[in-house]
Amino acid sequence: MDFLWTEEQLAIKESARRFAEEKLRPEYQANDDKHVFDRVMLKEMGELGLIGSELSEKYGGLGLGYVTAGLITEEISRADFNVAYVQILAGLNGGIIEKFAAPHLAQKWITKIISGEALVAIALTEPSVGSDAANLKLKAERKGDMFVLNGEKTSISAAAQADVAVVFARTGTPEEKARGVSAFLVELDDPNIERTHFDDIGESIVGRGSLFFDNVEVPAENILGEEGLGFIQVMQGFDYSRALIGLQCLAAAKVSVDETWEHVRTREAFGKKISKFEGVSFPLAEAETFIEAATLLCYKTLWLRDQGQPHTAEAAMCKWWAPKVSFEIIHNCLLAHGHGGYSKDYPIQQRLRDVLGLQIGDGTSQIQKIVIAREKIGRDGVPY
Known part of the structure; x- marks a missing residue:
């Protein structure tokens, strides 16, 4: 491991610091009373390559690796802790989508996430399932070329404002535990998805909330990875x-x-x-x-x-x-x-x-x- 950053890493670190000091720090405290990200700011962040920098260049990323993404996260968080979470959500979910989604879905959503046009969430936790994450109750039933989702996710970061989410649901039996869980890419503007916002003591502009799925139809092609192996993969x-x-x-x-x-x-x-x-x-x-x-x-x-x-x-x-x-x-x-x-x-x-x-x-x-x-x-x- 080299403790000296490359010239490319230093350049993007400086770009992140300049953006953070000029655009984010002045708004950090004011944002404590808000519940959504400034989408114009996210697009500016995306234009500078500060969202999902580790993702592939074919989707608009910089392909700079994970250490470089860490440098960006540090600089953003120094100015605004919560905006740094955008980079984390993009890196986590963008990596999942890049690796496991159908190519045309990866092209559509990773491009939007990296540019700051779309915000992505990950929906795993349920009211009775936190640390025991493999014991999920939200059900996904196969009906032709669709899966129908029913159930609730809770304590989901950015639940009330995300455009799309990686949603974990049970496609197998409860006895199968983790091997009966699949992951889906779900657009959250579906009228059969109800959202709530929690009144938390921190992370205001990220926000937490619940997602209620009532016969939500998701195309089978939106499954991430293999059916029944989504949790493990x-x-x-x-x-x-x-x-x-x-x-x-x-x-x-x-x-x-x-x-x-x-x-x-x-x-x-x-x-x-x-x-x-x-x-x-x-x-x-x-x-x-x-x-x-x-x-x-x-x-x-x-x-x-x-x-x-x-x-x-x-x-x-x-x-x-x-x-x-x-x-x-x-x-x-x-x-x-x-x-x-x-x-x-x-x-x-x-x-x-x-x-x-x-x-x-x-x-x-x-x-x-x-x-x-x-x-x-x-x-x-x-x-x-």
Whole structure:
């Protein structure tokens, strides 16, 4: 692994930083009261190649690899944590569509996703199915050249605003568990799909919600991968998104630490700069250390993916550790700002609320630790 970025990577990193600082940072706090992404902004982001940069050039991507996508995610998240999630959704779902969709569907939707014209969601969680993801209830029944979907998905990121979703549904029997689950590419403007929006404490412009499917007809050609193997095939994409989520959270922590260093360098108490009190400066020094270590883990995971090497355990490490460390660091930064940190005038409290959601979403820390154990000692050594 080379710790020096290429000239091409540095150029797109700088492009992402410039866009983020000019277009995103000024709107981050104002967006806390909004529930949808600015579609004009997403198209600008797409024009710069900042959405799905790792996807194939034949669909409008840059084909730059997973490490480069991580660099973009970091820069975007430093300015607006939530807009960075667009890149993660595009990378995860775009990769699934590119690999498993019919060519004409891949051409249609990946092009729209990369350009910022369309927003894509992933619909896996159900009211009674979270971590036990293979125990899905939403049913997809074959009727001629169609599948008919009935059931509910919940806690779906961007549910109320996405244009299309990768939807997991049961095509087999409940006893088949994961091997009875298939994945479908579903357009969400169908009148038989009802959507709701949740009132959450963070990630406002991403939003969560439920999707209700009432006899929704989906062409059989929209199945992703093989029937009954969608869960097994498609879930491998989470090894990618988990590393990006780690970088997304760590970038929010890093910018909070940077702001806090500046605050303690200028704030005075008892006749001296509060940075001179070790109780203030030492936690920040520790935060810098944790951020550096966790960031390296995330980039190692992306590098392994670029090399075609196994990285499931590393991805799970990224997912449980980086959001936890980031939340704790941002919390400490808020405290270091004193009463000002508790005010909505400052963005630290918003980052704290935003980052918290990703200690749950995309797999809890407990599930990640089971994944790590399973990778190290095999399935016989873990409960499931």
